[in-house]
Amino acid sequence: MMHIETIETPSLGDRSYIVADGEVAAVIDPQRDIDRVLDVVDANGWVITHVLETHSHNDYVTGGLELARRTGARYVMAAAEETFFPFHPVEDGDEIAVGSIRLRVLHTPGHTPTHLSYVATDGEQQAAFTGGSLLYGSVGRTDLISRTLTEELTRHQHASAHRLATELDDHATVLPTHGFGSFCSSAAADAHTSDVDPRYGVETSTIAEQKRANLAFTITDTDEFVATLMSGLDAYPRYYAHMSPRNRVGPGPVDLSPAVEADPTELARRIHAGEWVVDLRDRTAYAADHVTGTVNVEVGDSFITYLAWIVPWGVPVTLVGDTQDEVAEAQRQLVRVGIDRPAAQALGGVAEYGSGLDRGSYRVADLDELAAAMADGEQLHVLDVRRNDERARGGVTGSLHIPIHELEHRLEEVPADAPVWVHCASGYRASIAASVLARGGRTPVLVDDSDTRLEPLGFALTTDAPERDRAAV
Numbered sequence: 001m002m003h004i005e006t007i008e009t010p011s012l013g014d015r016s017y018i019v020a021d022g023e024v025a026a027v028i029d030p031q032r033d034i035d036r037v038l039d040v041v042d043a044n045g046w047v048i049t050h051v052l053e054t055h056s057h058n059d060y061v062t063g064g065l066e067l068a069r070r071t072g073a074r075y076v077m078a079a080a081e082e083t084f085f086p087f088h089p090v091e092d093g094d095e096i097a098v099g100s101i102r103l104r105v106l107h108t109p110g111h112t113p114t115h116l117s118y119v120a121t122d123g124e125q126q127a128a129f130t131g132g133s134l135l136y137g138s139v140g141r142t143d144l145i146s147r148t149l150t151e152e153l154t155r156h157q158h159a160s161a162h163r164l165a166t167e168l169d170d171h172a173t174v175l176p177t178h179g180f181g182s183f184c185s186s187a188a189a190d191a192h193t194s195d196v197d198p199r200y201g202v203e204t205s206t207i208a209e210q211k212r213a214n215l216a217f218t219i220t221d222t223d224e225f226v227a228t229l230m231s232g233l234d235a236y237p238r239y240y241a242h243m244s245p246r247n248r249v250g251p252g253p254v255d256l257s258p259a260v261e262a263d264p265t266e267l268a269r270r271i272h273a274g275e276w277v278v279d280l281r282d283r284t285a286y287a288a289d290h291v292t293g294t295v296n297v298e299v300g301d302s303f304i305t306y307l308a309w310i311v312p313w314g315v316p317v318t319l320v321g322d323t324q325d326e327v328a329e330a331q332r333q334l335v336r337v338g339i340d341r342p343a344a345q346a347l348g349g350v351a352e353y354g355s356g357l358d359r360g361s362y363r364v365a366d367l368d369e370l371a372a373a374m375a376d377g378e379q380l381h382v383l384d385v386r387r388n389d390e391r392a393r394g395g396v397t398g399s400l401h402i403p404i405h406e407l408e409h410r411l412e413e414v415p416a417d418a419p420v421w422v423h424c425a426s427g428y429r430a431s432i433a434a435s436v437l438a439r440g441g442r443t444p445v446l447v448d449d450s451d452t453r454l455e456p457l458g459f460a461l462t463t464d465a466p467e468r469d470r471a472a473v
Helices: 035-044 064-071 150-167 207-213 222-231 240-249 264-272 283-288 303-310 324-336 367-375 428-439
Strands: 003-009 014-020 024-028 047-052 074-078 088-090 095-098 101-107 116-121 126-131 173-176 276-279 317-320 344-346 363-365 381-384 420-423 444-447
Touching (some): 014 101, 024 095, 035 047, 035 064, 047 095, 173 207, 264 344, 283 428, 303 324, 367 444, 420 428
Parallel strands (some): 024 047, 074 088, 317 344, 363 444
Antiparallel strands (some): 095 101
16 A cells, blocks of 8 residues: 655645555655654654655755665656756656656656656556646746746646646546646636645645646636746746756755854944844844844744845844744744854843844834825835735835845835835734844834735735836845
């Protein structure tokens, strides 16, 4: 019987998988912190014989090579991949035996030129590990390799999806790596299922469900598919530029031991040196009291995507928080994108690590308060830090639009003569932006609210949007 375990990484919107026959196992697309994989395997008494990559990843540093080294498993990649280390090469049509399970290799280009899918069967179940190819309701984005290759890869992506639909049974389970909030998805993904599949412990989908709802199948004309997909490709995290090169060199093991402790004097030195001292606390707690010059990136599922997107690559990062567990979670997320060690850490809350340092605060408000302030004619500015595609659906008329990932480099465009009310879709990105504004000498007001309330509250909205920034790298 085929067993499949799913390891979710919500902070990156990705999944890794373990497929086993009860004795031996293969791991597909493991994240860098492989202790999570080893814990599952050890708990089940399985032996890893193969580690499989669907592609050279652009959104995280792989744990595949190190996992293969640790376990003695074969490290399997597309023969056409270019790396600086040896691996077990496979091509379209090859088969891999994992005990009683057979995995068939399918070349499914689109997300990357050499992308592979693996179709596993035990004679009864059939499951397709589709990586960044066929996602739930969508497909992987096709612009991460090269602008000049985007149209060609988009055509390949359409063809790959249709190949999977043609060659697999309708009841085959579709198990992608991306599409659960990952920016590797070309559009919002949807599982199209009503229940968690008890065999896998997570929501899944099938080929039949994808045929009904996935844009790769609802848009049958290739030219129309290409135009639709490419028109929806907006900015993606800048740190992606560093991931694939790191994966091709061959990432080593991670060190998750606590970083060196920094006292208030050391924190002040790092802040004055222009390093990033990141406060991990809740946005409202930070707004009420924080060390001047720090940046607030609340630890949670969106933490690493936005921190790695906005921090200048290579600048030392110091983590400050209330507890070691809080800092440890942030540190684990950092290693997944190749920020191997924090420069330092500080614990105990702002009252302790902020002792003797300059402190600041700013106001937190909601959209009702913004509407009232605008109606009263208060002197203020509104800053929208959502992405271009979100702004195009409607932004406050007269507001300044600077996507969060551009703010650090466009801070001079933000006026300093009045409070700046900053909003996003839910308050998370606005909280980061507010701390960046405060760090840059502005007076922010954090709008901790949902943009779905803009229209009901009567804000005058514009759909004018600046030219898309597709590169963002």
